[in-house]
Amino acid sequence: MANLGSSPSCVEVVQAIEEHLPALYFTFGRAKTELLAEELGREWDFLTAGEKRRVNELIIGAEEKNPGLFGPRRANLRLLLQQGIAYHHAGLAPALKDLVERLYEQRLIYVLFCTETFAVGVNFPAASTVFDTCRKWDGREFRSLLNREFFQMAGRAGRRGYDAVGRVYIRMDQKYIEQTGFYSEKQVEPVYGRLMISPNTVLSLIYWKTDEEINRYLEQNLSNYQKRREERQLRQELAVVEQKLAGIGQHFCQEIYTPACQLLRLKLKKELQSLSRSRKRRRPGSKERREEIRHILKARQRDCNYRLCVEASQQQTVLQDKRSRLSRRLRALERHARDYEVEFNRVWDLLEALDYVDGRQLLPRGLFALHLHVQEILVTELVFNGIIRDQDPAFVAAVLAGVDYIPGRDETTAPCAYDLSPVAALVEELRQMGVPEHFRVWSPLPAALAAAWCEGASFENLLAVTSLQEGDVFSLLRRTIDLLRQIERAAGQDVVLRRQMESIRRALDRDEVAVLGI
Incomplete structure (x- = not known):
């Protein structure tokens, strides 16, 4: 595609692959998917009159089930769909994503601009896949795509029964050729397991398992299995290297x-x-x-014929370097062999210090946290310290919406009308008591949205006071509803608390947020 110039536009790219549509056009940013879709929409209209009628029928049907489906923020998407163009990312409301997916399945979308989430968990093949770039922001830095990331997306190219081959295109910028990855299926990075030792993990094991079963659980998880397998491979490689070194040593006088x-x-x-x-x-x-x-x-x-010794010495140096690398990696694995046991005991000690357990006996706080699966310590303390018990429903919704919420760099919302300082004080108190940061994650940013929704505000009202996109607001409220359901289960025989949480959950679980699909 070098003939398209140093940095071809998406319009030029689509023109070059016109005979190989539909295409999934991957880019790494929500705003970029929308920008490129609008850019293409100014130049292209892929649909026939009959296809346009079919698209309009599906749009009207979707709007009847979901009034205000597009709203002012997505009016451009409505127009693009009628041209056979769309974008898809996590910021879209679930009903909108579902509509885009249905149109794509029915071959009414010819170019779909999407983020990498479209390649995970859904099976929507295309004749071609296009990469706008091979670099992405991973939360810390811009980096090249990993082999497994590239092939996860590139693998969508080629529809069984329609395409003899799948075609993959990369938009190359001639000024920065080195930033374009060149990928090999033989070098796909392995996926490693990681066991997360949370307070719920420790409480559940203490409550349900014997010491022997706990030890077996910690030793036989996927991560440890992979480490043991890697240790065996390293020892085998070391043995081969040592054997070769011994053989080379025989060449020297x-x-x-x-x-x-x-x-x-x-x-x-x-x-x-x-x-x-x-x-x-x-x-x-x-x-x-x-x-x-x-x-x-x-x-x-x-x-003597010293050249043979020179060659042997060079091989010896290479093998010695390899032996050093293998030995360092093996020592590192051996150092971390019991990491999970250490982490398990560290969390157990913390729970004892916080009066959640006494030895293997779960105390009231521990029995409550046993039924929670997110920020167990923080949520338990919110209840036991009386911060959310018997409080105004909108206030409780505001507090719980911030649990385990990490704001993005540019996210903004209107200020919350409620005083959230008691929650901030609790988070600080937990820090002073030695609770790790990842066990006390809370943010006030989404509070106003959850409070307003609990008090009956419309979804449009929420979008008017925040920079969050529809899908983000939807996800935020669904997570809050799920947390309320967890607290209901944890309440057990505490009928008052259980009914309080159920009432708030029902107030949130309505309208667009209650609709999981079209």
């Missing part, structure tokens, strides 16, 4: 690295040449070392 040895003499000659350079001649000790080397080189030289 007893005079190796003595003054008569050509290997030593070659090395000394290089050193002498280096020390004879003007910038090193005056260094302290340089003159004495040169004289020492000349004296050694005056010794009798062994008459």
Whole structure:
């Protein structure tokens, strides 16, 4: 595609692959998917009159089930769909994503601009896939795509029964060729397991399992299995390397690295040449070392085919480097072999210090947290410290919406009318008590949205006071509803608390938020 210029536009790219549509056009940013879709929409209209009628029928049907489906923010998407163009990302409301997916399945979308989430968990093949770039922001830095990331998306190219081959295109910027990845299926990175030791993990194991079962659970998880397998592979590789080193050692005579040895003499000659350079001649000790080397080189030289020794020495150096790398990795694995056991005991000690457990006995706080699966300590303390118990429903919704919420860089919402300082004070108190940061994650940012929704505001009202997109607001409210359901279960025989949480959950679980699909 170099003939398209140094940096072809998406319009030029689509024109070049016109015979190989539909295409999934991957880009790494929500705003970029919308920008490129609008750019293409100004130049292209893929649909026939009959296809347009079918698209309009599906749009009207979707709007009847979901009034205000597009709203002012997505009016552009409505127009693009009627041209056979769309965008898809996590910021869209679920009903909108479902509509886009249905149109794509019915071959009414010819170019779909999407983020990588479209390639995960849904099976929507295309004739072609296009990469707007091979670099992405991973939350810390811009980096090239991993092999597995690339092939996860590229693998969507090729529809069984329609395409003899799947085609993959990369929009290359001639100014930054080195930023375009060149990928190999043989180098796809392995996926490693990671067991997360949360308070719920510890409480559940203590409550339901014996010591023997707990030890087996910690030792036989996927991550440890992969580590043990890697240890076996490393030891096998080390054994092969040691065997090769031993074989190479047989090539050397007893005079190796003595003054008569050509290997030593070659090395000394290089050193002498280096020390004879003007910038090193005056260094302290340089003159004495040169004289020492000349004296050694005056010794009798062994008459042998030293080139074989040179080749063997080079191989020996390579193998020794490999042995060092393998040994370092093996030592690292051995150091971390019992990490999960250490982490398990650390969390257990923390729960004892916080009066959640006494040995293997779960105390009231522990029995409550046993039924929670997100920020167990923080949520339990919100209840037991009376911060959300018997409080105004909108206030409770505001507090719980911020649990486990990490704001994005540019996210904004209107200020919350409620005083949330008691929650911030609790988070600080937990910090002083030694609770790790990842066990006390809370943000006030979404509070106003959850409070307004609980008080009956419309979804449009929420979008008017926040920079969050529809899908983000929807996800936020659904997560809050799920947390309320967890607290209901944890309440057990506490009928008052259970009914309080149920009432708030029902107030949130309405209208667009209650609709999971079209």
